Amino acid sequence: MTRPATLLSDAPVTSNAPYDVERVRQDFPILTRLVHERKGRPGKPLVYLDNAASAQKPRAVIDAMSGLLERDYANVHRGVHFLSQRSTDLYEATRDKVAKLLNAPSRENIVFTRNATEAFNLVAQSWGRTFLKTGDVVLLSYMEHHANIVPWQLLRDQTGIRIEVVPVLDDGSLDLDAYEKALKTLAVKLVAITHSSNVLGTVNPVRQMARLAHEHGATVLFDGSQAVVHRPVDVQAIDADLYVFTAHKLYGPTGIGVLYGKKAVLDAMPPYQGGGDMISTVTFEKTTFREAPYRFEAGTPPIIEGVGLGAAIDYVTALGLDAIQAHEQRLLAYATERLREIEGLRIIGTAPEKAAIISFTIDGIHPHDIGTFVDRAGVAVRVGRHCAEPLMDRFGVGATCRASFGLYNTEAEADALVEAVKATKAFFG
Amino acid sequence: MFDDLRDLYQEVILDHGKNPRNFGKPDGFNRTARGDNPMCGDKITVYLTLGSDGRIADVRFDGRGCAISQASASLMTEMLKGKEPKEAEALFGAFHDMCTKDEEEWTDHGPLDEEAMDKLQVLSGVREFPMRVKCATLAWHTMNAALHGDPVASTENAGF
Ligand SMILES: Cc1ncc(COP(=O)(O)O)c(C=O)c1O
Numbered sequence: 001m002t003r004p005a006t007l008l009s010d011a012p013v014t015s016n017a018p019y020d021v022e023r024v025r026q027d028f029p030i031l032t033r034l035v036h037e038r039k040g041r042p043g044k045p046l047v048y049l050d051n052a053a054s055a056q057k058p059r060a061v062i063d064a065m066s067g068l069l070e071r072d073y074a075n076v077h078r079g080v081h082f083l084s085q086r087s088t089d090l091y092e093a094t095r096d097k098v099a100k101l102l103n104a105p106s107r108e109n110i111v112f113t114r115n116a117t118e119a120f121n122l123v124a125q126s127w128g129r130t131f132l133k134t135g136d137v138v139l140l141s142y143m144e145h146h147a148n149i150v151p152w153q154l155l156r157d158q159t160g161i162r163i164e165v166v167p168v169l170d171d172g173s174l175d176l177d178a179y180e181k182a183l184k185t186l187a188v189k190l191v192a193i194t195h196s197s198n199v200l201g202t203v204n205p206v207r208q209m210a211r212l213a214h215e216h217g218a219t220v221l222f223d224g225s226q227a228v229v230h231r232p233v234d235v236q237a238i239d240a241d242l243y244v245f246t247a248h249k250l251y252g253p254t255g256i257g258v259l260y261g262k263k264a265v266l267d268a269m270p271p272y273q274g275g276g277d278m279i280s281t282v283t284f285e286k287t288t289f290r291e292a293p294y295r296f297e298a299g300t301p302p303i304i305e306g307v308g309l310g311a312a313i314d315y316v317t318a319l320g321l322d323a324i325q326a327h328e329q330r331l332l333a334y335a336t337e338r339l340r341e342i343e344g345l346r347i348i349g350t351a352p353e354k355a356a357i358i359s360f361t362i363d364g365i366h367p368h369d370i371g372t373f374v375d376r377a378g379v380a381v382r383v384g385r386h387c388a389e390p391l392m393d394r395f396g397v398g399a400t401c402r403a404s405f406g407l408y409n410t411e412a413e414a415d416a417l418v419e420a421v422k423a424t425k426a427f428f429g
Numbered sequence: 430m431f432d433d434l435r436d437l438y439q440e441v442i443l444d445h446g447k448n449p450r451n452f453g454k455p456d457g458f459n460r461t462a463r464g465d466n467p468m469c470g471d472k473i474t475v476y477l478t479l480g481s482d483g484r485i486a487d488v489r490f491d492g493r494g495c496a497i498s499q500a501s502a503s504l505m506t507e508m509l510k511g512k513e514p515k516e517a518e519a520l521f522g523a524f525h526d527m528c529t530k531d532e533e534e535w536t537d538h539g540p541l542d543e544e545a546m547d548k549l550q551v552l553s554g555v556r557e558f559p560m561r562v563k564c565a566t567l568a569w570h571t572m573n574a575a576l577h578g579d580p581v582a583s584t585e586n587a588g589f
Contacts, residue, residue, distance in 0.1 A: 366496060369438075369496045399469055
């Protein structure tokens with residue numbers, strides 16, 4: 001196996017060639033497999049439309065991780081020997097890549113966590129416990145993932161903060177009037193809202209929201225888990241104080257996530273967990289901690305995953321997030337139009353600005369049944385509540401089917417989904 | 430395209446799924462529990478009316494879920510009327526085995542209503558679909574919780 005040459009170099013320059021999705025698909029080994037193979041019956045080609053839950057990995061990510069294990073692996077930050085240095089360089093290079101991806105001012109703004117969920121818990125327990133007191137308001141929205149709800153409820157039970165929730169309009173847009181009103185009338189100290197909804201696809205106007213929040217003295221935290229995967233993100237242009245995402249949805253591995261923080265914000269935050277790697281000196285009387293971001297990274301970090309994330313960022317930046325976005329927007333428009341052919345199909349989330357995520361229900365057929373049927377046709381979608389139960393309640397549905405598109409999906413795959421849904425409808429009569 | 434789904438979605442299931450029997454909250458029930466399948470969002474409530482003789486005088490349910498869970502609940506309500514709680518539990522145990530284990534591994538749950546077990550066969554197809562076992566057994570877990578006076582049954586805690 002050849003080791004990817006780009007591991008330590010800067011991300012390759014974006015090309016201006018037209019987006020060649022068939023070429024892109026060849027980079028993802030899993031996309032050639034068949035599913036539901038049985039004796040005497042060929043399988044179905046995989047149509048993977050569950051990217052919002054987790055994306056598949058390109059060869060470059062797989063090779064970077066196994067390449068590290070085969071040639072360069074050792075613990076990081078603590079050895080003088082050759083491999084430890086090598087491993088540290090490879091792992092820490094990812095911090096630069098993330099900073100570049102988000103247009104963060106510096107690598108020091110980037111904290112590695114286990115996933116997005118841990119980043120939220122980190123902010124709640126470190127920043128929240130330090131800066132929020134009884135009665136202070138944390139402003140969420142109805143379209144939050146449970147990962148951005150439950151940590152605040154835990155904090156509420158510990159400190160008596162208040163949680164307020166911005167409503168969502170019928171088309172799936174955030175109710176910006178209500179947002180502004182909340183900032184004006186409530187003691188909002190923190191806005192913690194998603195950049196893009198994992199169920200509705202809605203992309204929120206985060207720049208405007210950050211500006212309004214700052215005018216009212218609130219700190220802003222955005223959940224970028226479904227945003228960084230679909231579009232270029234610039235945390236400085238947005239003026240986010242804190243920004244979170246998770247690597248496995250960005251074609252990288254599980255086990256690593258990112259918390260971006262402005263320097264002043266991170267510097268003011270106490271450690272979240274204690275242990276090795278995050279300290280300067282330790283005696284039994286007193287321990288001093290390292291500066292941010294290292295202060296928040298206790299213990300041996302996800303080294304292999306970190307290198308995988310670096311390769312994933314190289315991969316998407318080489319394709320170009322603009323190009324990915326344009327491709328996915330074409331797919332979104334096409335799939336939306338085709339799904340609308342189906343009588344009784346209701347799309348939940350029709351905001352003007354959307355990522356390539358389509359949630360839908362069909363009169364008379366439960367999403368769970370639809371999921372089982374389309375799966376038999378090889379089409380992988382998510383069914384259920386999508387870790388967003390309050391949003392399901394808001395739209396009066398117990399569950400939805402969700403097709404979420406990624407950089408390797410095609411119009412033919414959207415057709416496969418539509419045909420499978422039509423056949424399901426025919427079965428149920 | 431869906432040939433091998435016909436075992437799971439037999440006519441009886443489609444029929445009960447579309448037109449569930451004993452659906453809706455009754456007056457005068459004296460035991461109830463809510464069942465929740467957090468994975469797929471199915472939610473049902475089972476209402477039991479225990480008569481003065483200790484037998485199940487009436488069973489009804491409401492809530493929403495997939496065809497499998499609705500059909501299972503509907504079939505259940507049809508077969509529990511007039512049974513003693515012990516008989517209902519035995520049926521639950523045997524049905525649970527049917528959905529989750531090979532026949533050699535089924536355990537003895539005491540005397541069974543064989544006719545009811547025959548009817549429940551239509552749901553045995555879920556054994557090939559591990560993700561759907563909870564759908565088929567949710568109503569039964571909920572009924573069992575109601576019998577024992579637990580307000581909530583969750584398939585997450587059901588120990589599959
Ligand atoms: C919008 C959003 N936020 C947060 C998460 C949580 O990500 P993770 O489970 O990797 O922490 C997800 C994914 O499930 C998501 O879609």
